[in-house]
Amino acid sequence: MIMRTLISDGIVIAPRERLEGGWVLADGERIAAVGRGPPPAADRRIDAAGRFIAPGFIDLHAQGFRGYDLWDPSDENFLRAMRQMAATGVTAAQASVDPTLEVSRIMRPRIGRADGGARLLGLYFETPFISMEKRGAIPPDRVRPPSADLAREILAHSRGILSMITMAPELPGALDLVRLFRAAAGPLGPVVVALGHTAATYDQAVAGIEAGMTHCTHLFNAMPPLGHREPGAAGALLARPEASVELICDGVHLHPAVVRTAVACKGPAGTCLITDCVSARDRRVVDGAPRLADGTLAGSVLSMDRAVANVQRFAGVSLEQAVEMATLSPARAAGCDRAKGSLAPGKDADLVLFDAAVNVSLTMVGGEVVWSAEARNH
Numbered sequence: 001m002i003m004r005t006l007i008s009d010g011i012v013i014a015p016r017e018r019l020e021g022g023w024v025l026a027d028g029e030r031i032a033a034v035g036r037g038p039p040p041a042a043d044r045r046i047d048a049a050g051r052f053i054a055p056g057f058i059d060l061h062a063q064g065f066r067g068y069d070l071w072d073p074s075d076e077n078f079l080r081a082m083r084q085m086a087a088t089g090v091t092a093a094q095a096s097v098d099p100t101l102e103v104s105r106i107m108r109p110r111i112g113r114a115d116g117g118a119r120l121l122g123l124y125f126e127t128p129f130i131s132m133e134k135r136g137a138i139p140p141d142r143v144r145p146p147s148a149d150l151a152r153e154i155l156a157h158s159r160g161i162l163s164m165i166t167m168a169p170e171l172p173g174a175l176d177l178v179r180l181f182r183a184a185a186g187p188l189g190p191v192v193v194a195l196g197h198t199a200a201t202y203d204q205a206v207a208g209i210e211a212g213m214t215h216c217t218h219l220f221n222a223m224p225p226l227g228h229r230e231p232g233a234a235g236a237l238l239a240r241p242e243a244s245v246e247l248i249c250d251g252v253h254l255h256p257a258v259v260r261t262a263v264a265c266k267g268p269a270g271t272c273l274i275t276d277c278v279s280a281r282d283r284r285v286v287d288g289a290p291r292l293a294d295g296t297l298a299g300s301v302l303s304m305d306r307a308v309a310n311v312q313r314f315a316g317v318s319l320e321q322a323v324e325m326a327t328l329s330p331a332r333a334a335g336c337d338r339a340k341g342s343l344a345p346g347k348d349a350d351l352v353l354f355d356a357a358v359n360v361s362l363t364m365v366g367g368e369v370v371w372s373a374e375a376r377n378h
């Protein structure tokens with residue numbers, strides 16, 4: 001028998017209005033109904049006790065979390081990371097990993113599974129076709145000039161599990177590879193090609209967007225700054241509505257005023273909150289972020305619940321808009337918004353309960369409670 005679970009007496013964020021005294025009914029893995037007032041019958045009931053009931057957070061860009069790398073060959077360590085992410089409200093994530101045969105072999109069986117934590121949507125390759133100059137903390141030996149042979153080699157081991165790849169559009173031959181990857185099937189639809197780790201001029205970035213680059217890897221980080229006569233990739237991404245952007249809202253990677261500017265340009269619908277979090281196992285955290293010895297930022301120790309809290313303050317947006325940037329916008333950017341990103345009948349029963357300060361008290365993935373603050377206290 002399929003279990004019907006009712007989450008009741010909360011404030012449903014659905015998604016652009018609040019349903020006070022609202023409820024969500026999950027039937028097995030999917031949402032059956034959302035409403036307010038007298039709730040329907042169910043087999044199991046969860047009292048939201050006046051907290052917010054929101055769609056689960058989708059982190060498009062995570063490398064590891066709290067001591068564990070997502071590419072760790074140990075399934076147990078991988079699951080530890082995904083469970084810890086679920087405790088911060090994440091119900092689905094992409095793993096930013098190296099585009100190697102070995103990593104694809106490790107990751108393939110993990111795609112689409114939840115196993116008591118956040119569900120892994122797909123792989124995100126930030127290498128190899130990026131700018132050497134703007135590689136950031138990425139080791140130089142991971143960077144390669146665009147090559148159709150190498151692209152086919154990467155697709156040979158990652159087809160069906162690669163969901164997003166970052167490229168620098170200014171590199172000779174890059175635009176042909178945009179078309180090659182766009183034509184490949186990922187776990188959520190066509191592979192999404194993101195612009196990032198780039199030294200592109202404005203015109204080169206626009207050419208990338210027009211060739212099918214629909215997303216941007218951590219806007220402003222690992223690209224030249226916006227100049228008023230040389231807008232560069234950042235200017236192109238702010239000006240063009242076709243591409244969504246990722247923002248790291250830890251207060252370190254971006255000044256709050258830059259977050260505000262980006263959100264004003266892109267709107268919540270074009271903005272995706274990400275963590276870019278790393279395990280931080282072998283890196284020193286200095287001034288709020290992991291860094292290389294020379295001070296170069298090397299990922300973050302941000303969590304999605306803090307990102308949702310921070311962006312309200314940084315950008316002056318409502319909780320609903322902050323939630324949209326952590327749910328529906330990333331779902332749309334990755335191509336899974338028909339199944340995820342909002343609380344609506346037929347969508348996956350991925351949701352999170354939290355208070356006004358975005359302290360997460362319960363996380364549900366596919367109709368299963370994978371994390372609960374109460375369970376932890378007992």
Ligand SMILES: [Zn+2]
Binds near residue numbers: 126218222
């Ligand atoms: Zn990066």
